[in-house]
Amino acid sequence: MEDALSRDVWSHPQLAAAVVNEDWGAVFRTYRRLTGLSQTKLGERVGLVQPDVSDIERGRRRVTSVEVRQRVLAGLGVPADLQPSRALPTSGGSPVAGLVVPGAGPDEDLLARVTSVVDSSHRVDVPTLDWLDRLLAEHRRAEDTIGSRPLVDVMRQQLRTVVDLYAGARGPLADRVVRLASEHAQFLAWMAQDQAQTAAALAWYDRSHEWALEAGDANMAATTLSMKAHMAWSGGRGDRCVRLADAARWSAQGTSLGVQGMAAQMAARGHALNGEPGEAHRLLDEAQALISRAAEHPADEPVWMYFYDETWFTLQRGMAALHLHDWQAAMDHLTLGLDALPDEYRRDKTWYRACLAHALAGAGESAQAVSVAVASVPDAAAVGRPHSWNELHATAAVLLRKGAQEGKQLVAALREFD
Incomplete structure (x- = not known):
């Protein structure tokens, strides 16, 4: 497990940049922060005693020996593509697969x-x-x-x-x-x-937020806070969701209408999660007004907001209604939004169908709930784990709790892909 964690830390941009720049003090400090290793344990990996590790971290000693440098690279498992001695070809080599867009x-x-x-x-x-x-x-x-x-x-x-x-x-x-x-x-x-x-997501959001502030990008700074609010909502933490969404709304001046609308609806969902319909509906109305105004000037929105339009907002209203146990409103909004959502949004259509199944189960529409849920199982298994998959299990639990025989049918369908 520790080895897997050690390999994964090299995806962290701060650690990667420290190696590329051969800032070995920063490498040691960041590596230890990400892995939880002590200076003694890190020293054992790279063939240094603890005082030497401490001196390197504090800048009192520099790594100038090629032999020590190689021990650090090997002991910490630095990927070959990050090692400073490695030179990628400037022509004639194979391009990185991820940097090729088919047909373009x-x-x-x-x-x-x-x-x-x-x-x-x-x-x-x-x-x-x-x-x-x-x-x-x-x-x-x-x-x-x-x-x-x-x-x-x-x-x-x-x-x-x-x-x-x-x-x-x-x-x-x-x-x-x-x-x-x-x-x-x-x-x-x-x-x-x-x-x-969760831990990796929070670390990446923090890094994104810091870089956004450095670049003066208010829209991205606010978006990262809204997405952290979404994480809190996903974890059932309504109060934290509201606080982070409020921070997204008020901490970054000059954000676009769409970014403001996203933050407002996230705050609404936090209030809905807390069972506060008044605040939830007030903020949803405010968000809808912002989204409608944003739709009049799409060129003013950042590129990553391409998905956020009236259809998505309708689906978010459905999610809020689901939390408030307003089953009919949830079914109406989710059905309307799903009908308008393009098929290429496969992952998201799977998620909202699972939520619709949950709303139907809550409303006592057992046969229809199972029909929607079972049809969603293959996509949930392929592209919807863990969120859509967990929502389908929650739907099955609701059906079984209500004594609906159809719940067993859904459980059987889920087991085929477990």
């Missing part, structure tokens, strides 16, 4: 620059950053269909590419690189959240 490849020179370690400022230019923006947008939309699991490693590699770019960026380009890193970290956080990896 860049010219060879641009692809070489994007997939190579940047070692001079002339490699950081507008076409390169435009291409990385486009890649991120394509992968966001791909995740809607295929889920997060196939994309995690791809996006980690892309973030490493962006981190490498920072060393060669100057002026406005440096600001843009930091903004791009913030967007990648937010997407990685969302994917970790989608897989119920």
